[in-house]
Amino acid sequence: MESTPIALLKNIFGYDNFRPLQQEIIERTLAGKDSFVLMPTGGGKSMCFQIPALCFDGITIVVSPLISLMKDQVQALRANGIKADFFNSSILPEEEGAVISRAKRGEIKLLYMSPEKLIAVSTTWLRDLNIKLVAIDEAHCVSMWGHDFRPEYTQLKAFRNSLPDVPFMALTATADKSARADIEVQLGLKNARLFISSFDRKNLSIEVRGQVPKKKKLYEIERFAEQKRNESGIIYCLSRKNTEEVAEYLRGHGHSVAFYHAGMSAEEREQVQTAFIHDDTKIIVATIAFGMGIDKSNVRWVIHYNLPKNLEGYYQEIGRAGRDGLPSETRLYYNMSDFVLYSQFADGGANAAMQKDKLSRMLQFAEAKSCRRKILLSYFGEHLTSDCGNCDVCDNPPMHFDGTILAQKALSGVARMKEKEGITMLINVLRGSANAEVHAAGYSQLKTYGVGRDVSYIDWRDYIIQLANQGLIEIMYSEGSALKITPIGWKVLKGDLPVRLTTPVQPEEKNIRKPISMQLSTDAEVDPHVYEELRKLRSAIAREKNVPAYVIFSDKSLKQMSIDLPVTENEFLAISGVGMNKMEQYGDEFMEVIAKFKHVPKPRKSPTILETFDLYKQGLSPEEIAAKRNLQVTTIYSHLSQLYTEGKEVDLEKFVSKDIVEKVRAAFNDLGKNTELKPIFEKLNEQVSYGEIRMSLTLILSGK
The missing domain is CATH 1.10.10.10 (Winged helix-like DNA-binding domain superfamily/Winged helix DNA-binding domain)
Structure with missing residues (x-):
């Protein structure tokens, strides 16, 4: 398989383009240099080390303090056909031996390890591995200035010094300037380049509601949850007692809900988290510890029942909504009693002055009368030139x-x-x-x-x-x-x-936002009947494989399927998030469901292929059309091929060279004139893209 980063991105993960900074980070890592990656929750940090791991001929070690996140990410990697595993306190001794054996035989590309386990074996069997990259996730845990300090992280510097020629990558979603400098020193990073991506999660709406009495708060939260009856949400509370009270109130109104806090046994917490990840429980009411180890992409809303301690924690927690990029809502409730209580907590703790200063900044954000996203982003060193239009202050500008x-x-x-x-x-x-x-x-x-x-x-x-x-x-x-x-x-x-x-503006005067419509950025309407059938199929497969539903396909992929109605291999591969492994495993079943609806007219202002044709006639290149329509380039090539077949004036030959067409022709003939794309792709050693194969076949079948 071609192992260039862009080829791996498409063929393994099913995406056409990298997010901002990802490619630069990957190229620096492949050059053997250290990096410090600061990206918001849901910003694409994992891809920064997963792609290089597939390019290297050895193993990549990923250090993470979050056991549940390791399991989550390993499941997602395996679903894409990647050999990954984890090594932490949750596995039995005999399982440890099996993981060690596979790692030594070179059968694992990414090995996730807790810092405790890594330190424990760093001078034994770990030395026998061909380690090519070390990624340290949640790197803020190494700093006393971070909000989630973990002492065992400070021992990682010795491990770094034992691998002087191996690139190290530190990744975090929350680190201010003090923490950043400390992280570099504590981890012993060498000439690391700092990459800071945009913290502007445009798909998250922000709302703050202050001084709402408890009974009214519970009533409002229940109304909010009722509007989103079939969507996943998290409610964060200050105390264990609050989590149980809120969960009981919602359960009394017929909601699928559970609470989660440190007073529960590890087994109980694991059961609650698993039910939420698998969509068996829709709402979790939890203390702030919940969610750090969850890569669940379809959380549609997050509510804070109390004022958070600082803006870093608040931003990380709301970032657990909408990781798939679809519109999601966040709401923060606060009272001055929250602030006073946190102030008292801070008095007796480490870095009391800093903690109280951060708490004051949090209160200023909650009490603000100007665009909240501007305030939030400025805290992270990013500045918007105009108001966001997606927060409560922008919705109801103050007089x-x-x-x-x-x-x-x-x-x-x-x-x-x-x-x-x-x-x-x-x-x-x-x-x-x-x-x-x-x-x-x-x-x-x-x-x-x-x-x-x-x-x-x-x-x-x-x-x-x-x-x-x-x-x-x-x-x-x-x-x-x-x-x-x-x-x-x-x-x-x-x-x-x-x-x-x-x-x-009193709380009762504010409008409760309307439920999010099922729309993607293409402005095309999602067919709810198709989407529901695809969702049921996904759930059935997920239960059978005992993995979260979003590991099979994200909500975003399902919604795109219900718009484009793909019924061929080429069309299915054009869906964002569909790589070759998922195409092989699930393609036939999903296309069979979609085929039942293919004859149903889709509610659009104009057919999507004709929109592509209009832009083509205006002189735009396939890449420009894809960018303008927010579609994948592969999809545009498919549109142009179909238009050519229908007799429209499209010059396919300027997009694919004669040499490529002849290579495809030879493979096509050798394979008994099979028009499926994947066999031809493999026959050509994966050196010709699916888009080029699609256009070449169109030309060949038309007699060219």
């Missing part, structure tokens, strides 16, 4: 007004209470509350007492948080959340600076 008088009333109250009180007391004083604590402190005698009684408690709280976000006041959590006026705040109080505020 601004001159809030100078309101600000001065609040600041005056803070000053007159000697900067000793928090938000609740300030609001009670401004609203003229008869609260006993207000009177006991003598605050009912202040000039600011009752000056804001025309503003509701909730609105006052919103305005005060806005003042904090604008830097006019500071919340001193170390002093019982007392409010302090900043230098800018004093200028406002004295009348030297104006203030702009936004009109509060």
Whole structure:
């Protein structure tokens, strides 16, 4: 088999093009150089080391702290015909021996190992292997500055030093500048090049809802889940108790749901996770530990029941939705009590100041009145030039007004209470509350007492948080959340600076998003009947093989099938995510189902092949047409071949050389004039692409 990266990408994994940076990373690795890969969750990190592993003639070691992820990725690799295995604490001693034997015989291309196991055997049988690449996944675990520090990762530097001529690749989705520098030192990377891909996951919608009472929150979450009754989702909670309460509430409303937290036995957690991966359970309510080891591509939504500790964790957790690139939704609920609780946790821990600073940034994001994606991406060093149009702030832009008088009333109250009180007391004083604590402190005698009684408690709280976000006041959590006026705040109080505020939007005023329609970027409508039949077939095969359904085909591949209705080998191979191994294993069964619907007209504005023909007549190349229509080049070649067969004016001969046509003709004749593409592809030592074979056959069969 041709082992160039692009050929492997198409023939093994079924994709025509690399994602941004992947090819550069792969080429650097093949040149024997170290790399540091920073990509968001679902950004395509695995392909960066899986493709080089197939190019090298030895074995690739993949270090991962996540046992369930190893199993997941090994299953996916094997489904594509790749020899992969894992070596961790979950396998029995006799299984360990079998893995070691296969590795020594050169029968494994990728071996996934936990850091503990790797360190334990690094000076024994591991030395006997022909190691050509080492990939260290979740590399932030090596850094004290990372949010998921793992002490055993610090021992990997010695392993790196024992393989001075082998390229090492560190990969992570979450590492700020401090963590990045630390990772390079801790792992002993040599002149590593840092690759940072875009963190903009455009397919994820972002919504934040603050200060929602518990009963209303549960009601809203149930309504949200009801709209997505047949879709997979994750709900993250702060405490074990919350996970059980939310799961019980949803179960009481007929949802397929389970909870997951550290208080359960390892066996119980494994059962819950397996049921979710296999789509037997639709919703998981969990503490934040859940999901790190899951490569499930069809999670359609993620909800945070509480405020996350930091933006890195939040981004990683919402990134578990929509890994297949299809539209997915995220929602964050928060209350100030979450913030106070996390602040108290941070006080007694390591790097307390840094952890509290990150927590403050998280709160600022939640309280923001501007495009949330802009804020999120800027935190990771990326800047959008325009608003995203896919977050709650963009959906409901806030209305601004001159809030100078309101600000001065609040600041005056803070000053007159000697900067000793928090938000609740300030609001009670401004609203003229008869609260006993207000009177006991003598605050009912202040000039600011009752000056804001025309503003509701909730609105006052919103305005005060806005003042904090604008830097006019500071919340001193170390002093019982007392409010302090900043230098800018004093200028406002004295009348030297104006203030702009936004009109509060209460949770009940926000629109719940409509359910995601089953659409792909081609603007073609997915036939729900075809999709459902394909989904049932996929589920049956997955159960038979005891693998997750998305390992057979992703939702994205199924939806593309229900649009294009492929019934030939060539058409089926043109579907994104369909490689040769999957074509051989499952192609006939899926095409048999699709053939039943082939006669049914597909609801489109115009036939897809005619769209290709229109663009061809405009002078666009097949590559340009593919890019414009967001289709694979192979699909465009198939369209052009069919148009040629139908007598349309298409010059196929300018896309395929006479030399290639003659090679295909010879193979075609040697194989008894068999028009199936794969035998010809193999006969030609996989040196001629499927698109070229398809066009050559069209010319040959037309008498050329």
